[in-house]
Amino acid sequence: MVGVKDLKWTPIPIELAKKPDYFISGHRMCAGCAAPVIVKLALKALPNPENVVIVNATGCLEVASTIYPYTSWKRPWIHNAFENAAATASGIEAAxxxxxxxxxxxxxxxxxxxxxxxxxxxxxxxxxxxxxxxxGHKFVYILYDNEAYMNTGIQRCSSTPQFAQTTTTPAGVVIPGKLEWKKPIGFIIAAHGNAYVATANPYFWIDFVKKVRVAAEYNGPAFIHAISICPRGWYHSSKITMTVSRLATETCLHPLWEFDPENKEYRITDKSLEIARNPEKKVPVEEYLKLQGRFSHLFTPTRRDDIISEIQRKVDRDWEYLLKLAGMK
Amino acid sequence: MVEEQVEMLLNGDFAVAWAWKHVEPDVVAAFPITPQTLIVEKFAEFVANGEVRTQFINVESEHSAISAMVGAAAAGARTATATAANGLQLMHEILYIVSSMRLPVMMAVANRAVSGPINIHCDHTDAMGQRDAGWIMLFTEDAQEAYDTTIQAFKISENPDVLLPTMVCLDGFLVSHTAMNLKVFGNPKIVKDFVGEVRPVARIKLMGEEVELSLNPRNKIPLTFGPFCYYDYYFEFKRQQIEAMKAVPEIVERVNKEYYELSGRLYGNGRLVPWNVDDADIVAVVMGSAAGTLRWVARKYRERGTKIGILKVRMFRPFPWEEVQKLLENKEVVAVFDRAQDAGAMVGPLSLEVLSALYYSKNRPKNTVTYIFGLGGRDLTPELAEKTFEELIRIKEGKEKPFIKKYIGVRE
Structure with a gap:
């Protein structure tokens, strides 16, 4: 299949900016939230944004964008429930x-x-x-991953990174936040064998919009895992959203890749490809962790080098695994 | 004019599948659960052989089946699904969403007892657990009625004054797996003309534009389905839903009558099917296949001059309480036969409805009792029915005291 590299479409900022917005302002997402950025870019990336039906699972985006009688959606949009967005999409596609x-x-x-x-x-x-x-329904599923149940007040999810504090995994004197490593959702979906799967980061927006275009043109299910910075739940200033977003990929915590189901190929893309070729460009995870209050217990009152190095070890391990999958090791 | 029909040997599940074949829904999504399986198996054959153009989605759970129905119906498609028992319970959350979005989904329920302990046979507890979900609920007595009612359900639900989902219940095994000679339309076009070749999608006025009430991307104003509603609007949404429910009784009656003109088969007024109720001293109120058993036993009493009548409730939601009140006025004894669990409640769910209706009657029956029967497929045999009728006669004659409820056919 055609992946990011062979895509015959180069997103030009001015052209994208000129496209009409189908997700419009007036919604009540928090300042600094990356989800609206993801939505806006995704809608502009579609080959024909006029001809789209949007499904939204319960969550921040759904709640904050459709407070009756208002809506931010200028395309047909449906919210069914929390756990069934994909099933709802399959009904629409079949219809x-x-x-x-x-x-x-x-x-x-x-x-x-x-x-x-x-x-x-x-x-x-x-x-x-x-x-x-x-x-095998043809649909594009974009996961905006803010790494906890933010809508209900920052509770632990299987996407929450290890050692992050949430309201249900507080950092106590005995337990230092969430104890489990983040679930590799992209690999799980890729393991189905028939889906185009990609990771994305709104900071690396060209890579993201290209992946959305690839997904929209793929004749089958497509899944894009976008990291979505949440200043409220990650406890950092809303001014540094894009810095934190960039670091998620530069530290290789959220590397950029795509999976081609037809050729069974993992391909590393954009910034992550640059890091794969120039390993010295990989940034230590501490640079990412120290900006966020959810990891503050790793730095104060006493610095937890044991935990920070444990996270670094696992990030390195996963990055090596990805390099192997992509045939770059 | 009654249209030409062919006689077929079909069980209730196959009858539903044949009704679907004749209606040809756009999307069917279903997950197998006994005793509903024969519906989806038979329909899958029709799809595989190109006899229908339906998109058939073999989903991974009932939750996804009903969720796919929401997407498909909101997209403007004619939709149908089928389930039972635990599957229906798994759908529970979404049933409320279907009705609140005013989506005309047709669902067949092959009534089955709910776990635990796990059981696959008939009772109505599964459907009764959904009675407040805002669905129209029709109970059928045999395979013929299941075929006829399935066809009618599409027409009722899709009526622009209704736009509510309809559940068509058929007793698990007793109807779903019991074959009978029944009549189906020889020419599917008759059915298509009756329900409409394609679903009539409602149109609404919105900000000066007329738009289709669907996810149609061609709408001049794209619609948002399933928004977030605070306390400032939620109550009005629910109030409108109740108003839509009010339109149902009349439309059920009209569809029942129009269908009669095509088929020659009439189910009372569509809501209630009384049998010798007018002059009866004793009336048994019942739903589903047990109505046939009770009628058969009551016939023998009638021959001996004992005036027993049977009132079959066909439409449980909306509950036709005013008519029930009227039909049961001044009766000597009313006995409600309830095929559902009632743990912790005064009586079973059907009986609660009947008692509530009678409370406001100026001419209440002299005695009202409830029998809980048939849980988990326990037979209501003619002998057992006869025993209860004997008891009701003794109550009428003042030889025995009335009671609130009794469990029949169970080891105490």
């Missing part, structure tokens, strides 16, 4: 196929674009997502 077969719908089939948070994707919605992917 347009059936209506097309009966000549009730005469245009091209619309792109079914799903936005789900990490709770609705990693945890409660995993079954629904796995089912829809396995059945």
């Amino acid at each position: 347009f196929k059936a209506l097309k077969a009966k000549a009730v719908w005469k245009d091209d089939l619309p792109i079914v674009l799903v936005f789900g948070g990490d709770g609705g994707t990693y945890d409660i919605g995993l079954q629904s997502l796995s089912g829809a992917v396995e059945r």
Whole structure:
């Protein structure tokens, strides 16, 4: 399949900026939240943004963008429940196929674009997502991963990084935050074998919009895992969202890659490809951790070198694994 | 004019599948659960052989089945699914969302007892657990009625004044797996003309534009389905849903009548099917296949001059309480036969509805009792029915004291 590298489309900032916004201001997402950036870019990346149906799992984005009687969505949009965005998408896709077969719908089939948070994707919605992917529906699922249940007040999710504090994994004198390593959701979806899977970061926006375009043009399920910075839940200033976002990839905590299901290839992309070729460009994880209050217990009152080095060891391990998968090791 | 029909030997599940075949929904999503499986197996055959153009989604759970229905129906498609028992319970959360979004989904429920202990046979507890979910609920008595009611359900739900989902219940095994000679339309076009070749999607006025009430990307104003509602609007949403429910009784009656003109088969007024109720001293109120058993036993009593009537409730939601009140006025004894669990409640769910209706009657029956029967597929045999009728006669004659409820056919 055509991946990011062979894509015959170069996103030009001024052209994207001129495209109409289908996710408009007036919503109540927090200052510094990366989710609206992800949504706006994704909608501008579609080949035909007019012909789209959007599905949203329960979460910050859904709650803050559709407070009745207002809506920020200038395209058809549906929110069903928390755990079933992918199943809902499969119904929409099937509906347009059936209506097309009966000549009730005469245009091209619309792109079914799903936005789900990490709770609705990693945890409660995993079954629904796995089912829809396995059945091979054509839909683009964008996971905006802010690494906890932010909408309900920053509770632990299986996407929460190890040793991060959340309200249900507080850093206590005995337990230093969440004890488990983050679940590798991208690999899990890739393991289905039939889905285009990619990771993304709104800071590296060209890579992101290209991946959305690749996903939209792929004739099957597509899954994009975008890291989504949450100043409120990560406890940092809303001014440094994009700095934190950049560091997530520069430290290799959230490396950029894509999986081509037809050729069974993992390909490292953009900044991560640069780091793969120039390992000295990899930034120590501490640079990322120290900016965020959710990791503050690793630095004060006493510095926990044991934990920081444990995180670094695991990040290095996972990065090496990815390099092997991508045939770069 | 009654249209040409062919006789077929079908069980209730196959009857539903044949009704679907004749209606040809755009999207069917389902997950197998006994005793619903034959519906989806038979329908899968129709799909595999190209006899219908339906998109059939073999989902990974009932939760996803009903969730896919939400997406498909919101997209403007005609939709159908089927389930039972635990599957219906797994759908529970989404059932409320379907009705609140005013999506005309048709769902067949092959009524089965709920776990635990796990059981696969008939009772109505599964459906009764969903009675407040805002769905229209129709109970059928046999495979013929299951076929007819399935077709009617699409027309009822899709009526622009209704736009509410309909659950068509058929007793697990007793109806779902019991074959009978029944009549289906020889020409599917008759059914298509009856329900409409494609689903009539409602159009609404919005900010000066007329738009289709769907996710249609061609709408001049794209619609947002399932927004977040605070206390400032939620109550009004619910109030409107209640208002939509009010339109249902009349439309059920009209569809029942129009269908009768095509098929020659009439189910009372669509809501209630009374059998010798007018002059009866004793009336048994019942739903589902047990209505047939009770009627059969009551016939023998009638022959001997004992005036027993049977009131079959076909439409449980919305509950036709005013008509029930009227039909049961001044009766000597009313006995409600409830095929559902009632733990912790005064009586079973059907009986609660009947008692509530009777409370406001100026001419209450002299005695009202409840029998809980048939849980987990326990038979209501004619002998057992006869025993209860004997008891009701003794109550009528003042030889025995009335009671609130009794469990029949169970080892105490």
